[in-house]
Amino acid sequence: MTSDPSALDGAPPRSGAVPAFELVGLRREFADKVAVDSIDLRVPPGSFFGLVGPNGAGKTTALSMAVGLLRPSAGRALVHGVDVWADPIAAKRLLGVLPDGLALPERLTGGELLTYWGRFRQLPAQTVADRTAELLRVLELDEAEQLGTLVGEYSTGMRKKIGLATALLHSPRLLVLDEPYEAVDPVSARVLTAILRRFTDSGGSVIVSSHVMSLVEQLCDRVAIIARGQVLADGTLDEVRGAGTLEDRFVELVGTTDLAEEDLTWIGS
Numbered sequence: 001m002t003s004d005p006s007a008l009d010g011a012p013p014r015s016g017a018v019p020a021f022e023l024v025g026l027r028r029e030f031a032d033k034v035a036v037d038s039i040d041l042r043v044p045p046g047s048f049f050g051l052v053g054p055n056g057a058g059k060t061t062a063l064s065m066a067v068g069l070l071r072p073s074a075g076r077a078l079v080h081g082v083d084v085w086a087d088p089i090a091a092k093r094l095l096g097v098l099p100d101g102l103a104l105p106e107r108l109t110g111g112e113l114l115t116y117w118g119r120f121r122q123l124p125a126q127t128v129a130d131r132t133a134e135l136l137r138v139l140e141l142d143e144a145e146q147l148g149t150l151v152g153e154y155s156t157g158m159r160k161k162i163g164l165a166t167a168l169l170h171s172p173r174l175l176v177l178d179e180p181y182e183a184v185d186p187v188s189a190r191v192l193t194a195i196l197r198r199f200t201d202s203g204g205s206v207i208v209s210s211h212v213m214s215l216v217e218q219l220c221d222r223v224a225i226i227a228r229g230q231v232l233a234d235g236t237l238d239e240v241r242g243a244g245t246l247e248d249r250f251v252e253l254v255g256t257t258d259l260a261e262e263d264l265t266w267i268g269s
């Protein structure tokens with residue numbers, strides 16, 4: 001990874017390569033609320049990028065606009081130079097997405113869902129069959145498949161995993177994953193990390209959103225901290241966290257809400 005101090009605080013890295021992911025003045029209002037306030041971000045190819053921020057910071061709104069799920073009020077989102085809103089078909093070929101609160105067809109098994117998804121993506125039938133079997137095995141969903149378990153009967157973590165499998169199936173160049181580790185058990189989390197690392201090692205780029213600073217610190221080589229719809233820091237992990245931890249930097253930028261002596265005194269009374 002490049003270590004470019006100009007990448008701090010929203011300034012783009014100087015690298016000439018087309019970014020894997022770029023947001024330019026991306027903005028979204030809901031009535032009179034500004035959820036995402038004209039943000040700029042550039043993520044070089046091969047990055048493992050973490051988007052962190054407190055609840056309500058605008059992470060899901062920004063990522064939803066960036067992958068073509070939510071129309072921006074203003075600005076642009078580009079995937080490997082392709083404008084997601086001007087050329088959605090080309091952009092979506094490059095993109096694998098795990099959205100927040102993914103709506104899945106509940107009456108299909110995981111295998112049926114992947115088969116349907118692969119055909120919808122116009123992949124050859126044999127490729128879909130091979131990748132489906134492999135993904136179900138690696139993500140430990142094969143036993144549920146053998147039992148005929150429907151996606152509607154999946155646990156929250158299993159739903160995350162099948163969602164990730166749909167994002168990977170067409171072998172995209174960029175993965176955008178909203179809270180991929182949420183509700184995933186530690187063993188599955190290791191498998192997920194191994195998959196994502198293999199993906200970046202082979203030249204793919206990953207964007208994850210998370211609240212878990214230690215996880216982002218362990219996984220990501222680039223980070224942005226967002227709060228109140230604005231990017232407060234952006235750069236390599238070392239640039240953003242400086243001499244302390246990412247959590248220290250996060251708290252310093254975002255602020256804390258301390259529990260006062262007189263708050264919630266009725267608890268345990």
Ligand SMILES: Nc1ncnc2c1ncn2[C@@H]1O[C@H](COP(=O)(O)OP(=O)(O)OP(=O)(O)O)[C@@H](O)[C@H]1O
Binds near residue numbers: 030053056058062
């Ligand atoms: N459909 C909507 N209608 C109105 N306001 C919305 C809508 N979606 C999001 N918001 C508001 O936009 C802001 C950003 O929300 P968003 O879900 O993007 O935050 P987030 O960083 O993903 O939060 P969390 O970490 O809690 O998931 C919040 O104030 C939220 O209330």
